[in-house]
Amino acid sequence: MALEQLSNYTKFFSFILKYYDSDVVKSTANTALKEEVETDLEFNQKPEELVEDLKKMGPTYVKLGQLLSTRPDLLPDHYLKALADLQDDVETISYEEVERIFEEEIGVRIKKAFVEFDPVPLASASIGQVHKALLHSGRIVAVKIQRPGVRKSFLEDLDTLKQVADLAVSHSKAARKYALNDIIEELRYILLNELDYNKEAQNLIILKENLKKFDYLIIPSPVAEYSSSKVLTMDFLEGKKITSLGKLKKTEVDFNPLIDDLVEAYLKQIIVDGFAHADPHPGNIHLTSDNKVALMDLGMVAKFSPKLQEKIMMLLVGMSKKDGDAITEALLEMSEYDLATAHVDSFRKNINRLVMDSTSTNAEDMETGRVLLQMNRMAADEGIKLAVELNILGKILLNLDQIIAVLTPKYDLQQAIRRFMEKMVNQKMKQELRPENFYGFLLDNKKLAENLPGRLNKITERMAANEFELKINALDEDRLTDGFQKVANRITSGLIIAAMIIGAALLMRIPSSYSIMGYGILPFIFFIIAISLGLYLVYNIMFRDEHFRKRKE
Template identity: 40%
Template sequence: MKLSASHLKRYQQIAALLWKYGRSDLVRHLASDQAFGVSEKDSSSGTPGTPEQFAADLEAMGPTYVKLGQVLAGRPDLLPEPYLQALARLQDNVKPFPFEEVEKIVTEGIGVRLSKAFEYFSSEPIAAASLGQVHSATLRDGRPVVVKVQRPGIRQQIAEDFEVLATIATFFDNHTAVGRRYRFHSVLQEFRTTIQHELNYEREAQNLLKVGENLKEFETIQIPQPVSDYCSGSVLTMDYVRGRKITKLGPLARLEMTGSTSLAADLFKAYLKQVLLDGLFHADPHPGNVFMTDDGRIALLDLGMVGHVAPGMQEHLLKLLMAVSDGNGEEAADIVIRFSEKMEDFNAPEFRRKISQLVVRRRDQELAQLNVGRSLLDVSRNAHDNGLFVPSELTLLGKTLLQLDEVGRTLDPSFDPNASIRENVSQLMTQRMRKDLTQGNAFSTLLEMKDFASNLPGRLNRIMDAVTNSELEVKVKAVDAKMMVDGMQKIANRITTGLILAALIVGASLMMRIETPSRLLGYPSLAIICFLVAATGGLWLVVSIFIHDQRNKNKPPR
């Protein structure tokens, strides 16, 4: 395969990263050095990269790797704590691109010039991220807004980067133990889908509308709404939120906050509702995306990354959250096993033991220990370590709750998410039941019952016809074919013996009416002989059945 210059450069950069950090605690956190083919001799030579260097290297490689670092910053199940702290700075401080590019992208995206669409448009961005940057503006009607503009050429660059990453991930999956355990290619595909959704600003606008509608009952939570006429695939115009990031609140401002406990409780309840009831949730609530508004509410920003949870998985996650919050490790392990994929080396007893220890250790901890989200991610990591591949929804939920715990700790250090889960679960269950008992579901159930009742006679007739015509087939999956054949032969022998004895009795009865010169006990000799043979055979058959059944009864079970 012929590689382009850009592809070759990426391969070289990633190879350098793997060599540099393959000898550090970054890889050792995932698996042994041997899993990556790095020997102890290799490990002892050279200086391994530090967490700070790792963050700087990702930043230097471009937006794709900055975004990868942002995602990894919320994954304590994959990286050790020093790397998480180093990657956290990638949430902000990304170099902006020139205003000339901004003007060109916005004009092409909304179809009109900036001067015609906006009364005011700031030339300096108020925030710059890996995929785009945000400018403040004012519409012609005086409405303050912010305009999110996608970085030029970012789609093509990310597509090329993912081609290289996919090749490397496939290699590790096929040739390393850690790759087979974590399935890097599948994880990369999920990441690729997520980042493609983030690059579609029209989809983000729909997410803002949908999540805003789902959370309208929470007066303390604000979701900025988009201006549909000024949105496109690369431009997103939405309400301007007046406030400050949670990370920018100083100690004095936190002391002056009123109702911080209520804000934390409402925020956690809103996320439980999104995940366990709505099936659509904001999956990137890191502190940089959460604002404290000037009127004392919480604003959730950047809904490019959202999670989707199917109804069946919602029930599993609800049960898992309850088990973790109640400290029931065995129940949590059983739930994870039920909805996960078992690999060939799955070790169920070891997995149950580790999950029980994990849940007990985290039970009754306060928010400062990041218990809920971290516990779910630790469950996911232990599942991988013991040959169990968990669905991506569990990992995404764990990452989301981990980030949410950090926000909650800022609002109210004494807030207990375990208590919040126990308090809200009954209400969520009631809402789920009401959601399932809609008029459409009721009619659907009635139609299914009508179909079952109307088709039942015909189905029974077909079964009876099959029995009558000897067309009914019963398929048996034999665990031990020889044992089953021997058993069938014994049954056939007993039936055959019974039929012969019955024939002798019937034949003897018929011969009783035949007059013959040879008589025994006043009856025809042949008839009496047949009766005696039948009686002896019947007695033998009964005794043999009784003895055989007694032996089987006394045999110890295998």
């Protein structure tokens, strides 16, 4: 075990030594620490070189590279593009090994379970490979077999990455800025879900039910009796990758109804269901012979909470209308930031500039996903941390952009979002009015009704015993008391001044041997004092009172 750990550390640190002093890492660190960095740097390692190095590191690092492709706040654009297309080159599992794994997991030999089983795999990836087979019922299926030892390998690499990430966060400002440990934790969560084929089978069932009303979309159904955590048997769907279609096919067929279904389906997944196919890259989206879209590989799904769904709905409406302020408000409501350190006004200004620069509406020119990922980078630069789910949303939209641009280059995605949004809102409202949600509302009110008499009883008992206290944090008690005292003092001063004036007027009628301007000296002095005090009081009210000054300003 110690030798394996040493091997993992050696492999990792050899990679780190190569890239530690590279321009890519310096660019990331400078961005994190708000230091000036040139925008058109010539990096000493090309994106293709980084991709090849990650492949050599193994499947875990390939998955890490794919995850980093959704982080524009970490890497330059050309690196993001290279990482987004990152696929691992792995050797195929031998047919004898496939037979052994299938029998161990299912308890049945391949020759008995299937009439035919193609020993040559259809596809091979880091986690597993897929074979075509024929059931005794005549149903053609795809059988996905997990690689032996892949779980152990992933967990060892993840443990190494976690230890290094924790160390980096403890000693590096840049690592803390971008929450490097959270990235590794997210990678662990994604990989452990992908390694459990039972979860993928369940994902297929859920998505098939959610999208059953869309005529142009097909989701394969799993075969439960021939599936386990390491084996997944499902419908085989014959089709071609959308990116491999010929030009003649694109001109012969009107793909607009199909794309309408695809866009509406993904809006429904994100906004209404909160459960979305998170990896719709062209390799996982196939076009069948009858011109329908088959959604493949549901090992990775995204889940959005009800509150987040509402905010995303506001965001997409804002993007479709090119309303920079609405987009900014939606993003801020989905983010965490400190008002003392975040530059919200600068973020708002940059979002508005980005929206105004995005003038095109055609799918071939407009990159909705890329724009959303750019917004993420802007937020990080201004000290604002957007919700992690927005990275996933950006990746989903980025992949959809590619598919739409291939099949219908002139498709107006913004108009489509506006067109479908009303339907999404109606579906969302219907979902919230389901009986189970209504029962939850009734249960909450039932609890309130049950607890209310007891609470009222306690309140009345405390009031009767003169122990009832009302605490209000919204008011400054000292300030309120000072205000009342100031009012009382001014009323008293006014009464004294009025009394002095009235007294002086009465004394003026009494004859005096000493007089000034024909009036007795004593009433004259009282009158002058009263006038002086009155003017001083008026001066204080008009020019020194805080409330008056603020109102005047």
